[in-house]
Amino acid sequence: MKSIYDNEMELDFLSKSNNEAFARITVAAFAAQLDPTIEELADIKTAVSEAVTNCIIHGYENTEGVIKIKASLLKNEIEIEISDNGKGIENVELARKPLYTTKANLERSGMGFTIMESFMDEVEIHSVVDIGTKIIMKKKIKSKQPLEEEKEEVLLKLNS
Ligand SMILES: Nc1ncnc2c1ncn2[C@@H]1O[C@H](COP(=O)(O)OP(=O)(O)OP(=O)(O)O)[C@@H](O)[C@H]1O
Numbered sequence: 812m813k814s815i816y817d818n819e820m821e822l823d824f825l826s827k828s829n830n831e832a833f834a835r836i837t838v839a840a841f842a843a844q845l846d847p848t849i850e851e852l853a854d855i856k857t858a859v860s861e862a863v864t865n866c867i868i869h870g871y872e873n874t875e876g877v878i879k880i881k882a883s884l885l886k887n888e889i890e891i892e893i894s895d896n897g898k899g900i901e902n903v904e905l906a907r908k909p910l911y912t913t914k915a916n917l918e919r920s921g922m923g924f925t926i927m928e929s930f931m932d933e934v935e936i937h938s939v940v941d942i943g944t945k946i947i948m949k950k951k952i953k954s955k956q957p958l959e960e961e962k963e964e965v966l967l968k969l970n971s
């Protein structure tokens with residue numbers, strides 16, 4: 812496979828609620844190559860968890876279907892695509908709004924997309940009714956200060 816990315820992975824799994832943890836842990840293990848902080852990793856896990864839960868609950872409405880995840884790394888950025896072939900979203904702009912939910916009866920709070928948007932740098936929603944939904948999320952991983960530089964800074968401060 813020839814790719815413009817530095818690394819890529821794909822995952823197909825059934826829309827069972829047990830697979831939500833599997834998906835978020837697998838993407839986090841892949842993202843670990845970028846050497847993220849614990850917080851950055853937790854943000855990615857939460858966003859993946861929200862998107863996968865949406866595929867299970869809304870896309871397939873708890874019937875069996877396939878969820879696809881594709882994750883790509885380019886320099887210090889991770890791009891994650893999460894898609895289903897479920898019922899689709901009628902009004903994407905409305906769905907993005909905080910507190911908007913079509914499943915208030917299931918005690919959903921309508922905060923999934925808002926959480927994804929606050930934890931990731933970019934969130935795109937592509938959806939066609941009766942065809943399915945694809946979420947594309949991007950996050951830049953900030954580079955940590957190398958240990959040697961940190962030591963030099965401490966030494967400079969001590970000597971000044
Ligand atoms: N994969 C999907 N397929 C079909 N509809 C979706 C999908 N993802 C989201 N939606 C629609 O968008 C709405 C908003 O999603 P969002 O995740 O923000 O809230 P929620 O899932 O209803 O509640 P919460 O995430 O807080 O439990 C959902 O109520 C649903 O109507």
Ligand SMILES: [Mg+2]
Pocket residue numbers: 861864865922923924
């Ligand atoms: Mg949700």
